[in-house]
Amino acid sequence: MASILVIEDDDIMLKAVRNILGKDGYTILTAKDGKEAFDKLENETYDVVVTDLMMPYANGLEVVSRLRSDETKRHIGIIVISSVGNEETITEAFRLGADDYLKKPIMAGELLIRIRKLLSNKNSSSQLVTRKK
Amino acid sequence: MRAIIEFFSKGVFWDNLGSYYQSAVFVYGTTLLVAYASLAIMSLISIRRYMKKNASVDYNVIVESPLAPGISVIAPAYNEGVTIISNVRSLLTFNYPKFEVIIINDGSTDDTLEKLINEFELVHVDYAFKEKLNCEPIKRIFKSTNRAYDKLIVIDKINGKSKADASNAGINISSYEYFLCTDVDCILEKDTLIKLIKPFMDEEMSKIKEIGTPCTECGYVHVKEDFRKVIATGATLRMVNSCDVDEGLMIRVRPPVKFLPRFQEMEYIRAFVLGKMGWDLINAVPNVSGGLGMFDKEVAVKAGGYDSKSFGEDMDLITRMCCLMKDNKRKYSVKYVPITLCWTEGPTTLKVFGRQRSRWGRGIAQIMSIHRKVIFNPRYGRLGLIVFPYNFLFELCAPVIEFTGILFYIYLILTGQINWPFAIILLTFVYTYSVMITTLALLWDQITFKYYKTWGETIGLCLMAFIEPFVYHPLIMFFAIKGYFNFVTGRKHVWGNMQRQGFGGQKRKSAVKAG
Amino acid sequence: MWKDLIDLLFQAYEQFSLLPLFIEIALAFIFIAILSTLVAYSAILYKRYRAYIYDKRMAYISPKIEDMITDQVLLNPNLGMDIPLENIEFDEQTLSDKMYRKPFVRQMLIDTLISYRKNFRGEVGDLLRKLYIDMGLEKDSFGKMKTLRWERKIKAVVELTQMDISISDVTILPLTNSSNPALRAAARNAYIQLSKNEPFKFFDIATEPLLPWDQLEMFKIITTTKDIAIPNFSRWVSYSTNKSIVSFCLKLIAHYDQQSAIPAVMDLLANKDHYFRADAINCLGKLSAEVAEDKLVKIYNNQPLNCQIEILQALGRIASGKHLEFLKSEFLYSSNFDIRMNAARSIIKHNTQNSRLMVEELMEVTDDENQLIIKHCLNPLIKY
Structure with missing residues (x-):
């Protein structure tokens, strides 16, 4: 089953997302700040990263940009979950390469659907990528 | 006694x-x-x-809101090569939707600038700005090519031998209507911007009086607004000396172990909690500390910004801002927040401590003599009748x-x-x-x-x-x-x-x- | 023995009363100072002890509460099955646990539910609300409304608003006129969110100004409450005498892109207050009101700097291309730096064939400083 890294500094939200996604059978790893997230991204590979924007050490946009600029991690799907609602930040996240942006409060069902969609898109496009290489 | x-x-x-x-x-x-x-x-x-x-205030409202006002964070750095990266990183992680971080490399002689350029992928940009406040010439301005750091601006300028000069350069570049002044080596709480902007947004426009009938020209009943503009806010400072800090993030607070900074911690608590908060009640805050303070840019610029010749540039600025408001017959207030948002390194040797305190002493003497027209002058209201006499007599x-x-x-x-x-x-x-x-x-x-x-x-x-x-x-x-x-x-x-x-x-x- | 003591005290007093007055005062104050220091010490220790106990209870209870909510709500097997909410039942036994009868725990439960509601809406959010009601926690909140302390009342209003529980008008309306600004704001927000018939009634009657912070909260509530009927805000722009309400409505008009409000907003251009005019111009720009363009250019020369800058920005937002020449002449001939900067930015913002040609042309004819301004505005790395 696909593995997902959840990065979120709010304890309640972190646990909740872990539980909700875990229920659907995904393998969930968590990080509660930017530093821990970078460590975990370094050592493991994931299919999807779900990240908050404002957290200690590094913000979520940095996570997105680091993933997108790394050849080996470019394929990872990224979903940003944040309470920030201004247009600038949202477009910035997409420009950096986030696949989805969910504004808090989120709908649990929506998160699940988006993850499923990301995973299925990736499976169909992965053949393309390999052929290009 | x-x-x-x-x-x-x-x-x-x-x-x-x-x-x-x-x-x-x-x-x-x-x-x-x-x-x-x-x-x-x-x-x-x-x-x-x-x-x-503030017990039931949901501070998250401002994080979510598109109406949040913009804040420029201004932090001068001089030879901070050792810690600059983690400190700038931590400034970039504020809990706030709309801000920029302006780092002023004040002619450092070490590798501060190189480190910044390498870490944040900075490039030199053509930046047009108007020099509203005096400062030493700015050599170059850098922005990051990585959009994740698009909040960051780095200024490389010729050393002006004072924090005031560097801060002025930062204010010249800043583009938002409020600015936060701090030091790059201070450890700031990540909610600093929210907590300090709140008093500005609680501006007490308490009374509105309607005057007469609707005006024929504009169709409105003219009103007289009893409007008290908040021009600056500050928060408590503490000593970082014995705290656990990891990459610019406060992990655990401790009072300093060494005697000298420990005395300072006690003195700071007394000065901020008892002093500033007490004055806050009657709207007579004398000063917003240079370590951490948020200002209304329009008023600060009109007041002339920081004075690089001053030895107490923070109090000097506040005094001039207050005088400006009074001269224009506008009501103002300076607010203080009783929460510690900033941790600063207190001098540990008698030599450095002595230099700091002598400077403060010189600063207050200078301010009293420069602004001597204010003292006991009823035209300046509380500033002339409470703040200045108190500082003159008891400080x-x-x-x-x-x-x-x-x-x-x-x-x-x-x-x-x-x-x-x-x-x-x-x-x-x-x-x-x-x-x-x-x-x-x-x-x-x-x-x-x-x-x-x-x-x-x-x-x-x-x-x-x-x-x-x-x-x-x-x-x-x-x-x-x-x-x-x-x-x-x-x-x-x-x-x-x-x-x-x-x-x-x-x-x-x-x-x-x-x- | 008692007599001895009284004698002793009496003698001491006689000795004391023989001292000069200032020494008596000093002695009295020494006594007071020592006493208050001791009291302060005990208070510090007591406070720490209380905090310690509180932390300990928290550490014990909060995982239990979180587990309960996780089991009952997040992992509820009926979620996502299209089962109507009323038919989803919680586990009776868990909910009736003795633990949940203690006021301390109940308050914590409310706080935790609210923080979950801040993160989740939709089905999970509704289920959280159902849990709040089923456990009778709304009664706790309503109980708090009855206290005389305003900070408790605010807490109650906030809790009920967060949980979307309607409060009767009889209860909430008097609070909206409270003399306490914080309570007033909370009550107003509650009314807007919870009153189903006339949520914007306040705009008609409010004489007190809306503080910027209140505007933030109200903006959030208006834009996130579902099933709220968004009225045409131009009504208040035309008729309200409360400036803060009018400028708040301008922001809402821009947010909801209410094109029909353009004439009403344009009427404000004749207003005397230039901050107010600036707000109106800003709103027109955000509405991309092409009809207003000519008027804006016409009044331009009589405006103070802040309105001129707003007009230049508005022209950049509207970007019809009709006034490019105007922007160009402002850029070339204005002596004010901010005007040139904004004119350049607005030209570039057009991003049409004409505007690009104009920028190239300007780069050739203009002086160094103006060239720098253009480079600045063209640079994608610079936001402002």
Whole structure:
């Protein structure tokens, strides 16, 4: 089953997302700040990263940009979950390469659907990528 | 306090002293005591009011909102190569939706700039700006090519030999309507911007009076707004010395272990929690500390920004901003937040500490002489009738009065004119009073937040109050006087006048300044 | 023995009363100072002890509460099955646990539910609300409304608003006129969110100004409450005499892109207050009101700097291309830096064939400083 890294500094939200996604059978790893997230991204590979924007050490946009600029991690799907609602930040996240942006409060069902969609898109496009290489 | 000894013991040995001066010193001492007692009460009211008012506030509202005002964070850096990366990183992680971080490399001679360029993928950009405030020339301006750091602007400028000059350069570049001034080596709480912008958005436009009938020209009933504009906000500072900090992030708060910074922590708590919060209640905050303060840019720029020649540029700016508002007949207020948002490194050696305090001493002397038109001037309202007189009498004059008082005491002892039992009783009075005030400050501090984890840490800090009058206080007094001396020798013409007004009449030590 | 003691005290008093007055005062104050220091110490210790106990209870209870919510709500097997909410039942036994009868725990439960609601809406959010009601926690909140302390009342109003529980008008309306600004704001927000018939009634009657912070909160509530009927805000722009309400409505008009409000907003251009005019111009720009362009250019010369800058920005937002020449002449001939900067930015913002040609042309004819301005505005790395 696909593995997902959840990065979120709010304890309640972190646990909740872990539980909700875990229920659907995904393998969930968590990080509660930017530093821990970078460590975990370094050592493991994931299919999807779900990240908050404002957290200690590094913000979520940095996570997105680091993933997108790394050849080996470019394929990872990224979903940003944040309470920030201004247009600038949202477009910035997409420009950096986030696949989805969910504004808090989120709908649990929506998160699940988006993850499923990301995973299925990736499976169909992965053949393309390999052929290009 | 010892003034009282003096005054009342006159029956025994006042022969060779004029009763006029005795009474003056008595009044001085009593006023100071009353002032401290009222500050203690006012600060309690003001802290409790803040806590109650903000208990149910959902600060997240501003993070979500597209209406959040923009804030420019301005942090000058001079030879900070060792910590610059983690500190800038931590500035970039504020909990706020709309801000920029302006780092001013003030002609560092180390690798500060190179490190920044490499870490944040900076490139030189053509940046057009208007020089609204004076500063040394800006050489280059950098932005990051990585959009994740698009909040960051780095300025490389020629060293202006002062933080004021560097901050002015940052204000020139800044594009938002509020700015936060800090030091790059300060550790800031990530909610700093939210907590400091809140008072600006609670501007008390309390009363609106409608005047007359709808205007024929615009169709509106003209109204008179009783509008109090918040021009600056500040928050409590503490010592970072013994805290656990990881890459610019506060992990665990501890009072400093070493004695010198530990005294400073206690002094800061007293000055901020008791002093600033007390003044906040009656809207007479004298100063927003240079370590952390948020300002309304329009007012600050109109007031002329920081003065790079000033030794107390933070208080100087606030004073000029207040004067500007008063000159334009607008109501204003300076607000303080009773929460610690900023941790700063306190000097650990006597040499550095002495230099800092002498500078402060010189700064306040300078401000008093530059703005002498304000003092006792009813046109400046509270600023002229409360803030300035208080600072003049109890901040500026206190060390001098104390010092001469000690000399006089020694004279009395040597000539055998002292009534020992009474003198001891009065000294005990001053001492216990000072301990009480400090302990109250530490108690008020516990109301807002439990900063220290263990009982030992709290009590350990409290106990410093008992030795402070003997150890720390004389040091502050000495360095302040040294600062005044520098001021006098540096600028004679301004000083002569002051000397006659302020110092001629009072030769006696009066009170423990801090207690 | 009692007599001895009284005698002793009496003697002491006699001794004391023989002292000079100032020494008496000093002694009295020494006593007071020592006493208050001791009291302060005990208060510090007591406060720490209380905090310690609180932390300990928290550490014990909060994982239990979180587990309960996780089991009952997040992992509820009926979620995502299209089962109507009323039919989803919680586990009776868990909910009736003795623990949940203690006031302390109940308050914590409310706080935790609210923080979950801040993160989740939709089905999970509704289920959280159902849990709040089923456990009778709304009664706790309503109980708090009855206290006399305003900060408790605010807490109650906030809790009920967060949980979307309607409060009767009789209860909430008097609070909206409270003399306490914080309570007033909370009550107003509650009314807007919870009153189903006339949520914007306040705009008609409010005489007190809306503080910027209140505007933030109200904006959030208006834009996130579902099933709220968004009225045409131009009504208040035309008729309200409360400036803060009018400028708030301008922001809402821009947010909801209410094109029909353009004439009403344009009427404000004749207003005397230039901050107000600036707000109106800003709103027109955000509405891309092409009809207003000519008027804006016409009044331009009589405006103070802040309105001129707003007009230049508005022209950049509207970007019809009709006034490019105007922007160009402002850029070339204005002596004010901010005007040139904004004119350049607005030209570039057009991003049409004409505007690009104009920029190239300007780069050739203009002086160094103006060239720098253009480079600045063209640089994608620089936001402002």
